[in-house]
Amino acid sequence: MINTYYPIGASLDKNGQCTFSVWAPMCSSVSVVLDASPEVTWPMEKREAGYWCVKVDHVTPGMQYRYKLDNELLRPDPASRWQPEGVHGPSAVVDTNFSWTDSAWQGIELADMIIYELHTGTFTPEGNFQGIISKLDYLQSLGITAIEILPIAQFPGHHNWGYDGVYPFAIQNTYGTAEDLKRLVNEAHHRGIAVILDVVYNHAGPEGNYLPDFAPYFTDKYKLYWGQSVNFDSAWCDGVRNYVIQNALLWLDEFHIDALRLDAVHAIFDSSALHIMEELTQQVRLLEQRTKKRKILIAEFDLNNPRYITPVEQGGFGMDAQWVDEFHHALHAVITGEQSGYYEDFGGLDLLARSLQTSYVYTGQYSKHRKRHFGKEPLNTLYNQCIAFVQNHDQVGNRLLGDRISTLLSPEALKLAAAALLLSPHVPLLFMGEEYGEKNPFQFFTSHSDPELIKNLVEGRRKEFAAFNWEGEVPNPQDEAVFNQSKLSWKLNEVPGLFDFYQHLIAFRKKRPALRNFRRNDAVRNITVQNNILHFERHGHYDVLTVCLNFGAAPQSVQLEQSCLKIFDSSDKKWEGPGSQAPEVVQxxxxxxxxxxxxVVFEQTNSNQ
Known part of the structure; x- marks a missing residue:
């Protein structure tokens, strides 16, 4: 572990004195240039490990500044808290004071999370944090207990998914201010809703990325699909590791964020004795101890490797949870019939059953798509360490047309997909609009200004889609219409009965003891596949539920071994279905x-735990 973590960025005191700190170990001189008086520079003092520092008096919030490197280059602050003129403009000083009223909030556990993933720019017509605040009551009524916000780091232009951010400490200027984000977190906590922030530590965006002018933030040691690899284990990597850890702690501490979803950790390469993910986990645990509030780290990756969520004492990195893409792949392939691209590894109902049992589908078997044996069984982990979904921004947005599953399936099949997710033992994640059957696409959109970059981007998307055999032209992500048509319509009756069904299932999941057991050895039992029927039992605290899922396009006959009482049927007329055929009591x-x-879900009447 690094012995000392250095503060970076511009820190403003109440008396108007601002401390500027920046890591630039290769520079011979660094100074601060305030835009208010550009003819005056403030030389910085070089300290240990390549950090430069100076204190400047009479600084006010909003004052703009740059760093001058070696008396030549003028550059924004790598740890800028605000880029009012975008990625190429000056940085600005931020007042960090805020009147929090969430002192009673202690955070929530993964077992209690119903996650709702949203993109700030397309979630509401306003496209900002205030727009999210205006929908918190709606999300609370749905039963959501955590919102996951796609990356908000300053990116080029007006709209972007967020994964092209180049200032991880600065909030996208079109979304709102630091105060606006804090207000959002504060309001969410008052409604019992946790806030998860998506952060990107595996790469930086291509436009406005001035980090290499300051220090060796990147390395050619590893090859990365979407840009240079971040330097976590080569010469000068200590400053890079400090940069990332300081950023993570900023959101979790100053902004009261409850959890971080770390994008594509499989693209974080680190051969150090102490992996950066383990080091980050250590620092987050210390923050938990200091604040007495729960802080959660979620890894996004598709390598079926439980090491990330395995405790440190057992040789893992100690992170709390991970996304499970293979539940989605197995469900999507079964319910839509698609089997191109990575879906070629799926399609059988037995593979969805396997995901319900082991979270991963591939735990060492041969993968046709990957052309190798793949995966490892997640032993000694809990189901609530795995986050599953029917849709998310990747699985929708990385389709050729960004088409949602609501445009592919009937209303009855949409309810079946919802039931498969919410009755599974995994932590469920909904993608914005899924709960009412949103039909507007969620497409990939950008607003870069570099013509060569735009050309390469469109060509890269075309190559990416080749394996799926989708027909049609690749939409231009730079087209303003692509962004605008990706906004939610908020037609809550788009699919009649669907919202009520989601609301009912979420409430049901929260109250039934059988759905509150996340132990791998006994939470899911007796999984059986018969023709197009998948049925399994959920056990917990002397409560036993039998779940029957019919993925066939025709009625199916079912037999159960236990006497049961019907609790609900997704085809009930109260959810605009054709009416249940299942009896109230089954012998x-x-x-x-x-x-x-x-x-159809039944309650067993004569079984023992």
């Missing part, structure tokens, strides 16, 4: 019929 070995694309 052992009694056959009954299930509607096409339906989910």
């Amino acid at each position: 052992p070995a009694q056959s009954f019929s299930m509607n096409p694309y339906s989910a």
Whole structure:
């Protein structure tokens, strides 16, 4: 572990004195230039490990500045807290004071999370943090307990998914201010909603990335698909590691964020004895101890490697949870019939059953798509360490047209997909608009200004889609219409009955003890696949539920071994379905019929735990 973590950026005191700190170990001189008086420079003192520092009096919030490197280059602050004129403009000093009223909030555990992923720019017509605040009551009524916000680091232009950010400490200037984000977190906590922030530590965007002018932030030691690899293990990597850890702690501490979702950790290469993910986890645990509030780290990756969520004492990195893409892949392939691209590894109902049992589908078997044996069983982990979904920004936005599953499936199949997710033992994540069947696409959009970059971007998208055999032209991500049509319509009756069904299932998940057990050895039992029927039992605290899912386009006959009482059927008329065929009471070995694309849940009446 690094012995000392150095503060970076511009820190403003109440008396108007501002401390500027920047890491530039290769520079022979660094000075601060205030835009208010550009003819005056403030030489900085070089300290240990390549950090430069100076204190400047009479600084006010909003004052703009740059760093002058070696008396030549004028550059924004790598740890800028605000870029009012975008990625190429000066940095600005920020007042960090805020009147928090969430002192009673202690955070929530993963087991209690119903996550709702959203993109700030397309979630509401306003496209900003205030727009999200205006929908918090709606999300609370749905039953959401955590919102996950796609990256908000300053990116080029007006609109972007957020993964082209180049100032990880600065909030995208079109979304609002630091105060606006704090107000959002504060309001969410008052409604019992945690806030998860998506952060990107595996690469930086290509436009406005001035980090190499300051220090060796990147390395050619590893090859990365979307840009240079971040330097976590070569010469001068200590400053890079400090940069990332300071950023993570900023959101979790100053902004009261409850969890970070770390983008594509499989693209974070680190051969150090202390992996950067383990070091980050250590620092977050210390923050938890100091603040007495729960802070969670979620890894996004698709390598089916439980090491990231395995405790440190067992040789892991100690992170709290991970995304599970293979639940999505297995469900999507079964319910849509698609089997191109990475879906070629899926399609059988037995593979969805395997995901329900082991979270990963591939735990060492041969993968046709990857052309190798792949994965490892996640032993000694809990189901609530795995986050599953029917849709997310990647799985929708990385389709050729950004088409949502609501445009591919019938209303009954949409309810079946919702049931498969919310009755699974994993932590569920909904993608914005999924709960009412949003039909507007969520496409990939950017607003770069570099013509060569734009050309390469469009060509890269075309190559990426080749394996899926999708027909049609690749939409130009720079087209303003692509961004605008990706905004939610908020037609809450888009698919009649769907919102009510989601609301009911979420409430049901919260109250049933059988759905609150996340132990791998007994939470899910007796998984069986018969023709197009997948049925399994959920056990917990003397509560036993039998879940029957019909993925067929025709009615199916089912027999259960235990006597059961029907709790609900997704085809009930109260959710605009055709009406349930299943009886209210089922006796052992009694056959009954299930509607096409339906989910029926029974309560066992004579079983023991």
